[in-house]
Amino acid sequence: MDPVGSFRWRDVMQLSDVFRGITRVTLGNGSSSLFWKDVWFDDCDTPLMEIYHGAFSFYINEDEPVAKIITATDPSLIFHLPLSTQAREEVRGIQQGTMHVLLDEGCTDAWECNLGGAFSSKLYYDNCLRDTAADDAFRWLWKAKSPIKFKMFGWLSFLDRLNTRNMLRRTHFVMEGNTYTCMLCQNPPKETVEHLFFTCPFSQQCWDKVGMLWPSTGNRLALLHAGREHWR
Template identity: 35%
Template sequence: MGTTKPRVEHFGFIMNKVERRLTTTTNFLSHAGRLELVNSVLSSLPTYDMCTVQLPISVIEYIDRARRHCLWRGSDSNAKMKPLVAWKKCSKPKRKGGPGIINLRCQNSALLLKHLDKFYNRKEIPWVKLVWHAHYSNGDIPHATMDKGSFWWKDILKLCDLFKGIINCKLGDGSTVIFWSDLWNDNVMQSKFPRLFSFAKNKKISVLQFLSNNNLQSQFHLPLSEQAYQEYQRMQDYIQSIQVQQNTKDSWHYIWESSSHTSSKFYNFPYRNVQPPAPFLWIWDSKCSNKLKVFSWLLIMDRLNIRNLLKRKKHKLEGNNYNCILCIQNVEKTAFHLFFSCPFSQACWQHLNMHWNFQSDFFQMMMQLKQQYQNSFFMEIFIIAACHIWKQRNNFIFDRGRPSFSSWKCSFLDEARFQALRMSEDKHFVFLLRIDSFS
């Protein structure tokens, strides 16, 4: 890294590495295999650089484009196939309803915030001492002054707003904390006393400077309104108990109640209030292989390539026939019909003692059956059964095989016994006993 800001062409080696990983073998991988390639290889290639510098947006967009191609279109970057799921939904963590593909922009910011953590907590690191001495020795607050220093430090300072949103300062000498806008002692004065704040002369004054010169004429434009003066009196009562500790550094703690920065906690923090339907969590908690997990995730997202989805994408079929091929009811083949209400699939579920309540919505229907089923392997059995209903459909379309219950039952039992090998020894035995009861 030099003294000038890197241009896009300087990151060409990363983009070349990503492009070389899009080998022709991705055409032969399942969606689960491609997802693993995206998460384990393509997403990790720029990690080292993201720990140091802010990647240009065009570089991140190039890598995202390659990851999308890998996941949905294989190695052909010029393919015109549409993605099955929007990229924004693919970038959600697994515990929040997504497949866990990393959002590189958020990850880049999360990795760089560790530098602000070291800087504000004044860790015993040479560059921290150098920046404080070179730019802020006169008492300036870094996030209250104009950007100064190298291109690298200016990029780090741009993250101050993010940093301020997740930290709470425990006062030391108060020299690095803005009195009005920073969160300190669990309060933001600007929000606590909004009318008084509008009369403040210096809205970026430090806590140390405010408390050392705490008088009405010096700090506020006069005259105050009646409401502002009432807030001033309340503020005086509040700050009387506050004492700064000379020669003691301000310490910054995170609002998730930790004094140490971890990029994973910051990355997951924006999703803290996202509560996906329970079946999404059951998928990733199951003991099935990734191939089956990704299939079931696409099923619950209603993004499998069935005739109804092709119709929604304006894809014309021969004879405009979008009806289910596993039954003779002349019903349009939706995901719900194929896997739940079709007579063929109903026979499969009844064999497994699964009786769906079609009066409830989809997720409520699954949660009700899980409670009634009273079996810790409910999701494994559901995923394997649904996968082989799908294979019966594919066998009929692509191989002209005749779908039959006996064929589904045989493939279900074989797959279940194979998936049992992934379980711990105690669960393996119990699961096989359950599967053998369906023989």
């Protein structure tokens, strides 16, 4: 088993970084806010790691809480020493800037959304996806006159999130006989979305019944574009 775990968990873990990017912390005891990654410092609207690159690159643990850093007395426990000239100057700036920070032992850190309104999942996703242009295939899918359960199935297949055998192997699911190839083929290739729905001889026979022939190469989205171009 891969000690890092499946890539799905890595995706989930990355969401916590996105979450930190849309919140501001009002310090209480400083124990749950991260010194480098949270937005907590004065009027800054970016985390310190983005302002003080030099100092940040010498840090031993980038996930230390605010309280631990601003009460630390031994720099060798925090930094890989010696520091570069730039890092030393930045650390001095940070020390001066944080001298006035007062922690309140009796109060927990408070978080609020900084997206311009009360937190909602729509606000969150709009922010996360603001620079993302979805493939046209997704628009065709959601506009199609089709029951929602088929659209959901299509959506998962477009994203390559269906539990094909190839996907199960990627998520470290152990199949009986350790077999992850297509069950429908004589000389079985990997069971990917592309194989299962487009190039497998069985699926080609099914497509034949409705008079459709897909290109033999390309990923699922490229195949959909080619198919749409051909059949309108």
